[in-house]
Amino acid sequence: MDKREFQNLIKTAEKKLDAAGIESPTAEVEIILEHLLDVERLNLYLHGAQLIDENILGKFREIVDRRITRYPLQYILGEAWFYGRRFKVTPAVMIPTPETEILCELAINYITNEALVCPDILDIGVGSGVISVTVAAELPDARLTAIDISAEALEVARQNAVALGQSGRIEFVRSNGFESLSESRKFDLVLSNPPYIAEDEYKSLPTEVLADPKISLVSEDEGLDFIRLLIKESPRYLKEKGRLMFEIGYDQADKIMELTRDDNRYRSLSIIKDLNEIDRVVILSI
Ligand SMILES: C[S@@+](CC[C@H](N)C(=O)[O-])C[C@H]1O[C@@H](n2cnc3c(N)ncnc32)[C@H](O)[C@@H]1O
Structure with a gap:
């Protein structure tokens, strides 16, 4: 040609x-x-x-x-880029979004700045594995536990961990929330990009987003059910001075403040905005 x-x-x-x-x-x-x-x-x-x-x-x-x-290009090609790395994606996993890179960056900076040695990190709702694999790749002594309720998603995440040379330090666990996790397990950091869309909002999402598995997007109770679980359960799995960091929807910051106001297990709360000045990541310290 x-x-x-x-x-x-x-x-x-x-x-x-x-x-x-x-x-x-x-x-x-x-x-x-x-x-x-x-x-x-x-x-x-x-x-x-x-x-x-x-x-x-x-x-x-x-x-x-x-x-x-309007079928997403990432599903057609079978791959998506995240934090400079190529990840396999199938319709069993949500296509990663650039906003989640902010959560990874905050996690990496926290572990680096605190100089935590061999940090234990939990990723709830691992999906394609972008958070676990990125954090493992950027923090060579970190140990990750990656949970998902979906066996198909865990398989994709496992394949990504192998392809990107990080399978040795990531343990994959099929679990509904924290259910299969022994309470004796303690982590420096709990990370999550949870499902946080309300059922009512779901129908008006762009066509491409509707191709993601519904379980990766929608949570009951106006999108807050999974977040409520993270806030309630995480302190039991955190080491002293551990942190919970998770992604939220554009209009959820006030609700999160309300949910944590009377929870005296948490010492502080910060809300970090994304590049579009939208509230994006919640950091809760115990
Ligand atoms: C928003 S996606 C995040 C995927 C990936 N971490 C990312 O950032 O691209 C949420 C993930 O949570 C998982 N999930 C939904 N409900 C769950 C539950 N009750 N317990 C464990 N995982 C769940 C979904 O299967 C999905 O993979």
Whole structure:
């Protein structure tokens, strides 16, 4: 294919994605081609035209046609990027979001600043494993326990831990909340990106988000049921001066303050905003 044909291929695909209401058509076309040609962005524009053949062209068209149905690109490609690493994703796990990188960064900074040696960290609702695997990769002496109620999600997380060289320090446990965890287990940090969407809000989520497993998004009691459990149970599993850190929905900060106001097991509460100035992570210290 010559360079002009290649440019036309890109432009036509961008137009199709744009017409389907996809937010960043250029970025998505680049991601598809980078995936198919196994090159980085710079090489895509330098060498893409030479690398493309009939087989790849066919796959490219198939992916674009699937994507215009608004099925998430990450599920189509079977992968998502998180904290600079490539993770396998299947429809059994939620597609990780950039906001969760903030939770990871806070956890990593906390352990590093406190100079905790061989910290024990619990990740409840591991999904694809992005939090556990990232924290394990960034903190080489950390020991992770990763819980999920979904056996399929645990299998994906396990595969990601192996692929990214972190399986040795992550123990995977199938459990409904803390149920299968012995109370003798104590952690420096409990982390969670819990399901926190209210059933009422669920129906109005973008089409792409509705492709995530419902169990990873929705929680009863206006989205607060799982968070309530985290607040209630975590102190029993935390070491002295341990912390609970979890992600919240844009309008949940006040409710969290209310939920913890009379709980004197917690010494302090902070709410951290994301890059869009939206309340995103709660930190509770015991
Ligand atoms: C919002 S997703 C987070 C996934 C991943 N940690 C991330 O940040 O991308 C929530 C996860 O919690 C799991 N989950 C939901 N209810 C649960 C329960 N009662 N006990 C354990 N895990 C649960 C879901 O299966 C899902 O994988």
